[in-house]
Amino acid sequence: MTISTVFKSGEFIPKEYTCEGADLNPELVIQNIPEGARTLAIICDDPDAPVGTFVHWVLWNFPVTSSTVTISKGLQKVENLPDGTKQGYNDFGRVGYNGPCPPRGHGIHHYHFKAYAVNSVLELKGKVTKKDLEKALSGKIVTQTEIVGLYERK
Template identity: 45%
Template sequence: MLTITSTAFAPNGPIPKDHTCEGDDRSPPLAFASVPPGTQSLALIVDDPDAPDPRAPKRTWVHWVVYNLPPATTALSAGAELPPGALAGKNDWGRDVYGGPCPPIGRHRYFHKLYALDMILPDLGTPTKAELERAMEGHVLEEAHLVGTYEKAA
C-alpha cells in the first residue's frame, strides 16, 4: 500500500515552523514507499480544508501542486528542487512552488496527498489543483495521505 511520511512531523502532528510562513517557508522532507506496480508517475497535492477559520471553513487553500514525479522517487528533501521530469502546478498564491502553512486564525490541518498514476501526464503548463485532478481522473492506482497541523504563534 502506497505511503507518504515525513521526518519533520508525525501523522496528525504539528508541522515545524521552518516549513511555514513564520519560518523559512520551505517544503518539509517527504518519503514515499510501496509504490504499486504499473505506476508511471506520482502526483502530490498539499492543501488546507480549514481556510480561513477551522471553526467555519469556507474553502480549501492549495499550498503545493506537483505532477509527473518519476515513480522511482522515494523522497523529497526539505526545500528540495523537483527531480527531472517533475512539473509544478499553481498554488492559491498563484505561484508554482511550495507555499507553507500560514493560517489567519486557529489550528489548521494540512493534507499531503500522494497519488500513484498509471500514466505520465501531458505537460499541463502550471495547472491548478482542480485541473490536475481532472487530468488524473481514471488514472489513479492508489493514493496516500499525511496530515500535519499548524497554528501561528500568538
C-alpha cells in the same frame, strides 16, 4: 502506500516548513508504491482556511524508480524540475510549495499532504492548478494516501 516525513500524521508541522520559517517543502518519503505506478502527484491543501480549501502545493510527474521514492526538502519553486517533475500554481498565485500561513488567532489548521501513484506521465500545459491536476488524474490513480499536519499562528 505510506508517507513518512519530518512530522507524523496528526502532529504539528515544524516552523521551517511554514511562512514563519524558511517556507520550504518538507521531505516526503513515499513507501510501498505499487507496480504499475510510473509517476507520483502531490497535492497539499488546507480545508480550514476562511475562504474555503486553500491550496499550498501542486506537483506531478515525479518519477517512480522503485517502491520507495524521496521528494527532497526545499525543491526549487519552478514549473519544470530537471528530473521531469512539474509544479503548478498554489492559491498564493505562486509556483511550487508555500507552507502553512493561517490567519493569526484562527485556531489550528489541518494541512493534507496527498500522494497519488499514477499509471502514466500526465500532459498538462499552461498555468496548472489543483483543479486541472485532479481532472488529469481521473482514471489514472493506482493508489493514494495522505498525512495531515497541523499548524497554528498565534
